[in-house]
Amino acid sequence: MPEFSVPFEPAKVEKNTIRKFYNIGGFTALFQFAGSNIFAMLLMIGITAILRAVNPDASTGAVSHYMTKGAIFVAINMLTFLTANVLFAFIGLKWAKIKPSSLIKTRDYHFSDAVTHCLAGLFIWVTAAYISSGIEDIVSQYGFTTDVMDDDYGKTGLGLAIMTIYTCFIAPVTEELFFRGALMKIFSKSNQRFGIVASAVFFGLAHGNLPQFMLAFLIGVFMGHIDMKHNSIIPSVVVHIFINTMVTVMSEFNDNEVVMGLISLGLIIMGIIGFVLLLVFRKGCRLPVSTPAQSRRGIAIAKTSIGIILAFSVQLIYLVLLILTTKK
Template sequence: MNSNKKFFSKIGFNYLIYAISTLIITIILANIIAFTKPEILNNINISTIITAISNYLLPLPILVFLMRKLDAKKLEVNNLNIKTFLTYLCIAFTLMWIGNIIGIIITNVLGGAIQNDISNPIKNLINSTDLWLNILLISIIAPIFEEFFFRKLLIDRTIKYGVKISIILSAILFGLFHGNLNQFFYATLLGGFFAYVYIKTGKITYTILLHMTINLTGSVVSLFLTKSVTNLITGIINPFDLSFVIIYSLVFIIALFIGIINLLKYKKAKFNGKKTEISLKQPLKTTFLNAGMLCFILFFIIKMILQTIS
């Protein structure tokens, strides 16, 4: 195995170790609580907090330690104006909706084929937990840690291989890490776009803000939208529900229009100062066909299959 394949293999194993550590930490915490105060495990809010601690906070030093063994490069910093940021937000919303549609179609087809409904774990979580917890964990904490893990730590170390490799790798790892088909497609599309924004600006704060807005829309705004639409359908009409649905629909149409127009206008992005330092003859083969990456991909494919058939 050449040095470049070894590099990407190390990254694959690093993120695999991170993934396995989240499972081990979850099991340890769950067993400690089960031994001391088992009744609180029945509380979905407590279980969600334990999962968040296991996924983000406790494994953080493990992944940082592993990734810091690989050389990193500081990206050139460029600020965004409000207009560009709002345009990026519209593109992010468009990619989310496109990915959602793809995910719904594929999961419905697979569900029909195996004669079993494929559950959406994030949807179940949002509907089961308290609103304040959705805001705190899904809309604030998750975007901060995920952008640090899958953009900052990853791209700073892969940008020397070029923009395309960094974006594709960030997108695939981020999509797979969600561990279920429902989220894989839109997470992959968004992961690639967030990687693009981070490379373009060199500032992780922009992708965190984009990520927070997307998650807030999916976890909080969607709840109010579903409730308002249900009230209107069932004949319970009030000014708030009607106004909310109209405003959301207008924002949806405008954001989708701007997002599609800008995606269609895209030809070739220019990245000032982002030159490829190491050119690969077979970039995708070198990046993904190595022991570490294959083990990471296989781990999450098995996880998705188990989630699909359960």
């Protein structure tokens, strides 16, 4: 309003208030990271103990092989992140005094928007996938690998069913609830652009390897953008489900050259359409632009937030250690 103005430099009281929310977001991300790892470890220990008790003659290697090659490890992964994402999303929202219902009050969102976002998101995913492959090639030249997951785990009927349900439905909903819902909402208190980028950074770090970080970060910025536009996590949930489903379908036909050729052709066509739609979308709706005053309330304060510094440092160190300790 004409009679009001925002000072370029925030006063001490305002800085402390903004820093409080950045700390809430940072510690929420840190607790989710620590909680998911602790919960997974406890589940692994508990289930291993049960299997050893039921099969006292089985060796440690046999028990481990049974867990990783069957459905157990996949189920642990699903339960871990389902619990951690939902639990800490609601803890963070409660801590920041944000109503969960505010995450789904969708504004001006139609079927045509969903199609545009999905195809534009697919183009970003394809582009990011090529970048990720380049990063993997560079790292592999030094004798390391960024692939920290066994591609052959859970190759049973039940394992594939659980993995499909988790990848295509549970992960998109719970990850969007946590990253674009809780984190972005908390980080956007004074600077929307910072909220989008910061939540995308933590989304990338959560994937646990360098190529996946780049892929998740780029698509995370886009999904944060569309959620900010429509004031809801529904748009990013739809895009996330679409992309994860496409990746799951492709992974099932890796060994079929004919089918993969058709899928690749379809990806090229949809990618070109997605590129055009992305340009149209960005022309009509750019990322939120920070005013000079808002810029002084974004990264300038965030870099003094203990919560953000700890969460970022711990997850970055974890990612680096995984690469350094995983040889080809």
